[in-house]
Amino acid sequence: MTELLIAGVLALLGIAAAALLGPKVRVASPLVLVALGIAVSFLPFVPAVRVEPELILAGVLPPLLYSASVSMPAMNFRREFAAISGLSIVLVIASSVVLGLFFAWVIPGLGLWWGIALGAIVSPTDAVATSIVKRSPVSSRAVAILEGESLLNDATALVLLRTAIAGAAAAVSVWGTIGGFVFAVVIAAALGFAVGRLNLFVRARIPNATVGTVISFTVPFLASIPAELLGASGLVAAVVAGLVTGRLAPRMLSPQSRQSDAQNWSTVEMVLEGAVFLLMGLELSSIVGDVGQEQEGIAPTLLIALGALLLTVLVRAAYVAPLLRGLARRAARTAKMKPRLTVMQERLADPTAAVERAAANPTDWYRPSPELERGGVDAGRPSRPKPGAGRGDDDGVLRAELSERARRRIRRRVSRRRTPTVADMTRFTTRVTRTLADIDYLVQAPLGWREGGVVVWAGMRGAVTVAAAQTLPADTPNRSLLVLVAFAVAALSLLIQGGTLPLVIRLLKLTPTDPxxxxxxxxxxxxxxxxxxxxxxxxxxxxxxxxxxxxxxxxxxxxxxxxxxxxxxxxxxxxxxxxxxxxxxxxxxxxxxxxxxxxxxxxxxxxxxxxxxxxxxxxxxxxx
Known part of the structure; x- marks a missing residue:
């Protein structure tokens, strides 16, 4: 027991020292902790360190992801949800398949399913990149995308890992896999939402800020444990609970409670994150020892890991490039909607007058007057649409040239509806205001190739990769080799990408926000x-x-x-x-x-x- 206490004290001191030393040497503190752990693991008097993977996946990741999601602006998460979901789902699946083919090719006797399993293990990115990027003059949109991706891609990777392991043992239905994934996400999101609201409901009635903070420590587990028992994703449940809490806490909790949460959760996050990276380094010697007993050496393993790391960067770049083009087209398309939405906002400034106009003219009450169309934002617009005009608009009712058939369809639909009330108009005004704000957000902070370069290079691997690798069954072919490959990919990614990310950001010469x-x-x-x-x-x-x-x-x-x-x-x-x-x-x-x-x-x-x-x-x- 004394030795364990001494080890715990030394670990806490090491985490604190890394947090202080990292900024001075311009190296992220997680990288310092990984290097420290590797150095300590090879000391002759230090025993082999083995950590149960469930301790990381079920005991450490839920509070870490909850803490990150609480502090993430929910509005930015919503605005970038298309990019975040693509990186968290599509890119993880694509990376897993490509890496699976690579591993099946370079590791004799592995097989495609086990290759995909290893690909799923090394596909999710780590949140450590965000801490580095936040200290640099990087677009807030790029930071939001990286934050959101690191919150959700772990769940995709773990579901895909379970599917690949099942596929190695028996036939797997593609539709069954998709259905299982949707079930895992939907149930987890519902549970996370319910737990987040219940957390705020209870804590709003507790005046003691310290007691409220203690209750907050249980929230990620109250969300993740039931989700896992139901076969859903506990990590997604913890993230959703955090997003709900972060968005509603300023309205429902006292400033003292929120300040207490922020201070205490910041400490918990530092300790847990530091412990994970320190353990990554400490486990190296035992993993290398296992591979040394079963394989000819670790040199081929490192070559495989380097090849896998290169593939992850290439696949990520191949996905991010068209993603940025799509986001640019979206920004250009929505920018064209702004003049008409601005006019609509002005016409909705008086909800009572808007209700009267809607009652008098149910189909066109929201449109500018003919005089305004001739002399205002619609001046010079042709009376008939050109072929393909309006294609790709986000909201069909905002097009300037509706066909006569569309007008008849709208009239039939409107005739079956009740006349909107003042409350309806107020809600609609809020939607218009929010859409205009979204347009300004997209136009004022465009994502170019420089920001794309940061998003690509910041996709480093970390603790989830190491923990997930150790959940591989005991009868996995070349299990020790696969675990070491996963560890090597994570360590090399942190050291190479994490160590050079500040330099890459400086070389890209990112345009700072206009003061x-x-x-x-x-x-x-x-x-x-x-x-x-x-x-x-x-x-x-x-x-x-x-x-x-x-x-x-x-x-x-x-x-x-x-x-x-x-x-x-x-x-x-x-x-x-x-x-x-x-x-x-x-x-x-x-x-x-x-x-x-x-x-x-x-x-x-x-x-x-x-x-x-x-x-x-x-x-x-x-x-x-």
Missing amino acids: LLAHAERERIFTLLSDVTMAEHAAALEGAGVNDGPAPGDAAALEATTGGVPTHPATTPKQDALALIAAKRTALLDARDDGTFNADTLDAVLRALDAEQVALQLQGDPDR
């Missing part, structure tokens, strides 16, 4: 907050029946007379300040849900509001 855009966005946020302050001030005056005081919209006068906080005769200044903070937070969260502002900028402002509220609440009794 003028960032400044303009901050100004818009401050304008929104100022509008909220004035609205609260006007509401306070109206509630008190007071007609004097600063005029509505006069933020400078309000700042001079009340310190920027609306006052009400029935409340204390402290209560007024807390109410104002709550109103500002609600406005910012509404803007976040609409996608109006950059997620990172908005998060910084929300954290500042949280700190301001905590400082006020620490001043004592709210009635004083």
Whole structure:
């Protein structure tokens, strides 16, 4: 027991030292830990280290992925979902098949199914790349894609691994495999959503932030364990629970609870991630020893691993290139929709008037007036569509030239519907606003070949690869060799790609975010907050029946007379300040849900509001 405690203390000190040393030597701390583990594993007095793979897959990965998903902006995840799902599913399957053919060719007697199993093991990327990329001037879109990919591709790889192992023992139905995968994802997503909402429902009723944080430590397991028992993906369940928690926590949990979660989960994430990479290095000597007893040497194994690593990069590049072209076409296509959507947004500014127009003209109420079409955004548009016009539009009702048949179809469909209410118009306005924000997001941060190069080179392997390799059955052909190949691919990927990623980013000369855009966005946020302050001030005056005081919209006068906080005769200044903070937070969260502002900028402002509220609440009794 004493030796185990000493080992644990030394491991924690090593993780802390790597976190401090890594930035000084410009090497990611996980790489330092892998190298440290490899060096320690060959010391003569250090025993062979073997870790149960289930400990990593069921005990470490769910909280790690949950922690990452909580901090990921859900809006960015939604916007990049097509790219994320493609990289997480299509690319993993393609890489597994290509690598399976390669392994079956270079390893005698392996067979295609076992080759695909090994390909599935080395296909998923690791989240360590994101920590490196975030410190560099890389597009936020590229970071979001890499983050989302690392959250979901593990589940695809593990499902494919189970399928390949089953296929090696018996015939496997393609449709059965697809059905099993869909079942695993859908059930896991439903469980994760339910657990995430239940977590927030319970914690919103617990005032003690420390107790709430302790409960949060159980959430990834409450999502993953039932999912695994039902045959679904526990990792997907943990990710969905994290996304739900991250999106709704600012509305449902107190700032103290969220600050406690952020601090404690940051510590847990550092310890778990560091332990995984340290164990990767420590397991090397035992894995090499097993292969040395069964094979002629490790040199052929390293050559196979290098070939596999090269193939993973080539397959990834072959997939990312057309992906970027598709994203560019999508951005260009949606940009053409912006003028009409802008007009639609203006026409929906008054929901009551929009309802009246809809009742009077059910099919064309959302369209610009003929005068506006002639002199505004639709000026010069031909009266009849050209062949193929409008092809590929995301929303057919937004095309300028609808055929007469389409118009009749819309009239028949609309005639069967009820007239929209003000609430319907408000929801539709929100959708239009969100779509416009999505268009700005795609247009302002295009993904070119430089960003594509980062996405390709950042696809490194890590802990999941090593853990999944050790789940191979004992009767697997050349099992020790396959485990060492997987370990070598992960280690070489971390050392080569991870070690050179900062250099690659510098060589690509990525264009930094325009500071003028960032400044303009901050100004818009401050304008929104100022509008909220004035609205609260006007509401306070109206509630008190007071007609004097600063005029509505006069933020400078309000700042001079009340310190920027609306006052009400029935409340204390402290209560007024807390109410104002709550109103500002609600406005910012509404803007976040609409996608109006950059997620990172908005998060910084929300954290500042949280700190301001905590400082006020620490001043004592709210009635004083």
